[in-house]
Amino acid sequence: MEWKHTLKENRLRVTPARMAVLELLEKKDAPMDIQAILAELSASSIPCDQVTVYRMMETFVEKGMVKQVNFEDGKFRYEIEGEHHHHLVCEQCGSIQAIHDPCLAVSETEVKQKYNFQITRHHLEFFGLCQSCANL
Amino acid sequence: MEWKHTLKENRLRVTPARMAVLELLEKKDAPMDIQAILAELSASSIPCDQVTVYRMMETFVEKGMVKQVNFEDGKFRYEIEGEHHHHLVCEQCGSIQAIHDPCLAVSETEVKQKYNFQITRHHLEFFGLCQSCANL
DNA sequence: CTGATTGCAAACATTTTGCATGCTG
DNA sequence: CAGCATGCAAAATGTTTGCAATCAG
Numbered sequence: 001m002e003w004k005h006t007l008k009e010n011r012l013r014v015t016p017a018r019m020a021v022l023e024l025l026e027k028k029d030a031p032m033d034i035q036a037i038l039a040e041l042s043a044s045s046i047p048c049d050q051v052t053v054y055r056m057m058e059t060f061v062e063k064g065m066v067k068q069v070n071f072e073d074g075k076f077r078y079e080i081e082g083e084h085h086h087h088l089v090c091e092q093c094g095s096i097q098a099i100h101d102p103c104l105a106v107s108e109t110e111v112k113q114k115y116n117f118q119i120t121r122h123h124l125e126f127f128g129l130c131q132s133c134a135n136l
Numbered sequence: 137m138e139w140k141h142t143l144k145e146n147r148l149r150v151t152p153a154r155m156a157v158l159e160l161l162e163k164k165d166a167p168m169d170i171q172a173i174l175a176e177l178s179a180s181s182i183p184c185d186q187v188t189v190y191r192m193m194e195t196f197v198e199k200g201m202v203k204q205v206n207f208e209d210g211k212f213r214y215e216i217e218g219e220h221h222h223h224l225v226c227e228q229c230g231s232i233q234a235i236h237d238p239c240l241a242v243s244e245t246e247v248k249q250k251y252n253f254q255i256t257r258h259h260l261e262f263f264g265l266c267q268s269c270a271n272l
Numbered sequence: 273c274t275g276a277t278t279g280c281a282a283a284c285a286t287t288t289t290g291c292a293t294g295c296t297g
Numbered sequence: 298c299a300g301c302a303t304g305c306a307a308a309a310t311g312t313t314t315g316c317a318a319t320c321a322g
Contacts (some may be wrong), residue, residue: 013296049304072206088253114269117224124260131252149321185279
């Protein structure tokens, strides 16, 4: 009902596929790619075409409901737009964890003054080994 | 001759295309995508197939001579591997500028302790408006 | 001369577009 | 019932692979 409301607020129609995808993304705390979303939908017996998922993502990103993120493997992932955060990407197993702490102090003012560049946003990802892979 | 030496060090053969691409990437201070590299080669009348450029990039990245970078537009760019730095990406004109200052203090130790994640590297990109676009 | 490098064709993966059908409001 | 949303087919884009011809060492 949370999402039903959000969809209506954005003048979008409430469909089973849309509800399912939004709930899916919300449950997972890591960005999902199109294939992963499709697999989950299929597992839940919710019929939905690949193209529809692409179109949903486009719509949701436009409306600011979902954020498109981009790691190093040539495809996009999507996550619910929320509080700004960063990611820990395991180079071994590919698992992705969100970290919600600042953990960094980006001096946007300094960049602005030094390079005359007006920053609107930034991306920061950490690559390395997750706990399980480090212990192998 | 700098590059000739580097290629030999890495047991790679010195070919016109390889020399041209390395000099090209060195001259530009921003990462280039495959099409841009091809265009420059073509402009310099150096015959080279697209596939060859992809393969060169793969080889150079493996050898640590070149770094693959990934912004938000679904394709890879390549730059000479050097001192760690970050990028300013203009959302208006797409221009990319490298910034070589730290400008950020990432607490890798804190992340390691808090999330049990062993960081090997990170990516940081700033998106916004470059000087020219901000003045339009 | 030997094997690394290249070119061409074709395959692949991801994402986008066109159009007719169907469902939401 | 009007128009948004979906499915299917097909195209566009970026990247990879197979194989034979070529060039560097």
